[in-house]
Amino acid sequence: MRHTISVLVENKFGVLSRISGLFSGRGYNIESLSVGETIDPQVSVMTIVTAGDDWIIEQITKQLNKLIDVIKVVDMTELDHVEREMVMIKVAPRQEDKAEVLRITEIFRGRVVDSSQKTYTIEITGDEKKIAAILELLKPMGIKEFVRTGKIAISREGIKKS
Amino acid sequence: MKISGAEIFIESLKKEGVKYLFGYPGGVVLNIFDLLHDEKDVQLILTRHEQGAIHAADGFARATGKAGVALVTSGPGATNTVTGIATASMDSIPLVVFSGQVPTMLIGNDAFQEADIVGITRPCTKYNYLVKDVKDLAEIIKEAFYIATTGRPGPVLIDLPKDVTSGKADFVWPETVDMRTYKPTYEGNRYMINQAAHMIAKAKKPVIVAGGGVISSGASKELKELAEHTDIPVTMTLMGLGAFPGSHKLSLGMPGMHGTYFANKAIQESDLLVAVGMRFDDRVTGKISAFAPNAKIVHVDIDPTSIRKNVRVDVPIVGDVKKVLQSMNKVLREEVKEQWGEVRKAWLKQIGAWKAERPMSYDKDADIIKPQYVIEKIHELTKGDAIIATEVGQNQMWTAQFYKFDKPRTLLSSGGLGTMGYGFPAAIGAQFAFPHKLVIDVAGDGSIQMNIQELATAVINKLPVKVAILNNRFLGMVRQWQELFYQERYAHTKLEETCPDFVKIAEAYGAVGLRATKRSEVEPVLKEAFSIKRPVFMDFVIDWKEKVYPMVPAGAAIDEMLFLEQTKKSEKKLKAVK
Numbered sequence: 001m002r003h004t005i006s007v008l009v010e011n012k013f014g015v016l017s018r019i020s021g022l023f024s025g026r027g028y029n030i031e032s033l034s035v036g037e038t039i040d041p042q043v044s045v046m047t048i049v050t051a052g053d054d055w056i057i058e059q060i061t062k063q064l065n066k067l068i069d070v071i072k073v074v075d076m077t078e079l080d081h082v083e084r085e086m087v088m089i090k091v092a093p094r095q096e097d098k099a100e101v102l103r104i105t106e107i108f109r110g111r112v113v114d115s116s117q118k119t120y121t122i123e124i125t126g127d128e129k130k131i132a133a134i135l136e137l138l139k140p141m142g143i144k145e146f147v148r149t150g151k152i153a154i155s156r157e158g159i160k161k162s
Numbered sequence: 163m164k165i166s167g168a169e170i171f172i173e174s175l176k177k178e179g180v181k182y183l184f185g186y187p188g189g190v191v192l193n194i195f196d197l198l199h200d201e202k203d204v205q206l207i208l209t210r211h212e213q214g215a216i217h218a219a220d221g222f223a224r225a226t227g228k229a230g231v232a233l234v235t236s237g238p239g240a241t242n243t244v245t246g247i248a249t250a251s252m253d254s255i256p257l258v259v260f261s262g263q264v265p266t267m268l269i270g271n272d273a274f275q276e277a278d279i280v281g282i283t284r285p286c287t288k289y290n291y292l293v294k295d296v297k298d299l300a301e302i303i304k305e306a307f308y309i310a311t312t313g314r315p316g317p318v319l320i321d322l323p324k325d326v327t328s329g330k331a332d333f334v335w336p337e338t339v340d341m342r343t344y345k346p347t348y349e350g351n352r353y354m355i356n357q358a359a360h361m362i363a364k365a366k367k368p369v370i371v372a373g374g375g376v377i378s379s380g381a382s383k384e385l386k387e388l389a390e391h392t393d394i395p396v397t398m399t400l401m402g403l404g405a406f407p408g409s410h411k412l413s414l415g416m417p418g419m420h421g422t423y424f425a426n427k428a429i430q431e432s433d434l435l436v437a438v439g440m441r442f443d444d445r446v447t448g449k450i451s452a453f454a455p456n457a458k459i460v461h462v463d464i465d466p467t468s469i470r471k472n473v474r475v476d477v478p479i480v481g482d483v484k485k486v487l488q489s490m491n492k493v494l495r496e497e498v499k500e501q502w503g504e505v506r507k508a509w510l511k512q513i514g515a516w517k518a519e520r521p522m523s524y525d526k527d528a529d530i531i532k533p534q535y536v537i538e539k540i541h542e543l544t545k546g547d548a549i550i551a552t553e554v555g556q557n558q559m560w561t562a563q564f565y566k567f568d569k570p571r572t573l574l575s576s577g578g579l580g581t582m583g584y585g586f587p588a589a590i591g592a593q594f595a596f597p598h599k600l601v602i603d604v605a606g607d608g609s610i611q612m613n614i615q616e617l618a619t620a621v622i623n624k625l626p627v628k629v630a631i632l633n634n635r636f637l638g639m640v641r642q643w644q645e646l647f648y649q650e651r652y653a654h655t656k657l658e659e660t661c662p663d664f665v666k667i668a669e670a671y672g673a674v675g676l677r678a679t680k681r682s683e684v685e686p687v688l689k690e691a692f693s694i695k696r697p698v699f700m701d702f703v704i705d706w707k708e709k710v711y712p713m714v715p716a717g718a719a720i721d722e723m724l725f726l727e728q729t730k731k732s733e734k735k736l737k738a739v740k
Contacts, residue, residue: 010343013292014280014284014292017281017284018284021284021285025285055470058470059467059470059471062466062467063467065466066465066466066467068288068289068309068341068343068344069343070343071342071343
C-alpha cells in the first residue's frame, strides 16, 4: 500500500542524502520526495511517498526515526490530511484542439503560465487523483513534457481519523 | 585564549579520558601529529596500516566498553578504515574515528588525497561530521563520543579539514549533550515487561537467547539472575558469548548455523523465546519460516528497528537490556511466585537428554592436530582467564564452539560483517587496554595474512600478544562449502603452495615463532608461548580435512543439522535441501 510520510529533519547539510541513502541502501522505494523549509528555518520537512506492506512501512518509519538528524516522523496516511502536488504540463495541441486544452485547464482550475505558437504550459495543483485525471485528458491533445513537484502533505487540524 | 584546532582536538580527547589513539600519519593531519609528538597523556599508537588502527581501536572498545579512537589522514588513510568502521557498525561497537581532510577551500576539487569520506561512510556509521568551522570542533567531539557510546553503540566519524586544525578558537568544553533528535529509550514499557514476566511464568519450554546487547549494556549479572531464578536455559549468539557463563549448567552454547545440537533443538521445540539484545541474524535463525515454530517471542532491544525486522514478535520491549531485566527480575520475584524447580523439571530433563545425545565432539585420539583440541587446550591452560580474539572462518567457529567464555568482553570477533584480518589488530588494541592479561588471537593461515604487518606494532610496543594459527593451508570455511555444496571443486581456496613460513615471518619482525605438527606438541608450544613476554606466533599445522560441525546448510531450518559422523548420509540430505 502507498504511504505518504512526513519527516521533520534538522536543516543540515547531508540530511537529504542520509534519507535517500537509507531508502536505497535498504531497498525501499521512493515514489516521490519533496523537501522544504518549515516555519523554523533550522528545520526542514520532507514528504516522502513510498509503498510497501505494513511490515515494511513499520521498518521504514523506525529506520527514519533512528537517523540522528530526524526530529519526527509522521505517517500521514494514518491521519486525516490534505495533500497536494503541482505539475507543469507543456502541451502541443493541434490547432483544432487548442480551445479544448484551455477548457480542460479551466475546469481543473489550472492556469496557463506560458504559451508559444505551438504550445501551452499549464500549471495544475491538486491531489493525486486530480493530477492523474488532467494528465489523462490532456494526453490525446499531445503532451510534450511535464514536471512534477512531488507530493506535499499537511495534517488537518482537530479531526482524528476514526 | 584562542588555541588551535589541533590543540582543541587533544584537549577534548583528554576531557573524554582517551589514553590511546590508534592511527597513521599523513599530510593533512600533521597539525595534530606534531602536537602528539610531545603529548604525554594521549598516546598515539602507530599501526602499520589504517585497517590495523581501526580494528585495534575496535578491539580496545570491545575489551573495555569504552569508545575506541582512531586518527588517520585523508583519502586513502580514511578509505582504509572503511572495513573497520563497517565491522564496528554491524557489531554495535563504539568508535570515534578522526580522518584528516583537505582544506575546506579545496573540498570538491579532487585535491590530492581527497575522498568524500563523510559520503563514503554515511551508511556504515551511526553518525558522521565534516567540521567546517574550528569553533564547532569541541562541541562536535563531545557529541560524537556521546552518540558513539549511548543507545545502541556504534562508530562515529569526524572529518577534519586541515584549516580547521590550524584555525584558532576558544576552547569551550560542553559538559552535557542535549540533542532534540537523539534520545534513546532506556526504560522498557512497564506493561510489556509485566506481560513478558507472566509469559515466562506460564511457559513450559522457555529459552533465553542472549546477544551482544547484553554485553554492551553490562547486563550479565541481571541475565544470570533471570536464568537462575526461573531455571531457563540460555543460548548465546556469537556476539553474546560471555554474556552468560559458557560453563554454567543452564548454558546451551551457541545457536544457529554452527550452533550446538541442543541449542537449536531447544529453540525449535521451545514455547517461549526470550531474546535479549540480539537481532535474529540469518546465521542464528536459518530458514525464517521454520524458525521456532511453536514459540511466542519476547524481544528486548534498545534499537526499535531490530524488533520485528526479521521475525514476528509477540512482546516487543524497547529499552536498555540491563534496566529491562532489572524490572523483569523484580516482577518475577515479587509478583510471580512460582516453584520453578518443579515447573522446569521436564524441560531441563529433555535438554539434558539432547546434550547427552549429541555433545560437541571431535576425534580426540588423532595424532594429527585437530583444531578443536588446540582451542580446548587454550581454554584449559588459561583457565578461561584470557581475552580471545578470532579471525573469521573455521577458526572463529571452532573458538566459539570449544572455548567456554565465562565472562563478558573476553571474546573479540567480527560477527556481523565477518571481517578476515580483524582478530590480530583487535588483540593488539585489547592488549593496550589490559597489558597484564593474556590476549590470544585464534587465526587461520588465510586470515592472519590479511593484517600480518601489525606484527611490527606488537613488537615495537613489546606487547605479549599471542597468535595461534590453525594452519590448514586452505581458506577452510570456503573450502568446507566447496566440499559440501560444490562437488569438492576447490576454486582458489588452496593456499598450500604459497603458504609462508609463519615462524620465520615472526622472527623476521623480531617476534617469536613456534610450531607444532602433532598433537603431543600442542601443549608444550602453548605453555612456552604463554611464558614468553613478547609477541608469539604459534603455527599449528592442523588436519586440513577437519570441518566445522554441526552445520546447518544455508536456507535450511536450524534443526536440519549435518554432523561429522554422517557425512555420507548427510550428502544425500544436502541434495534434498538444495
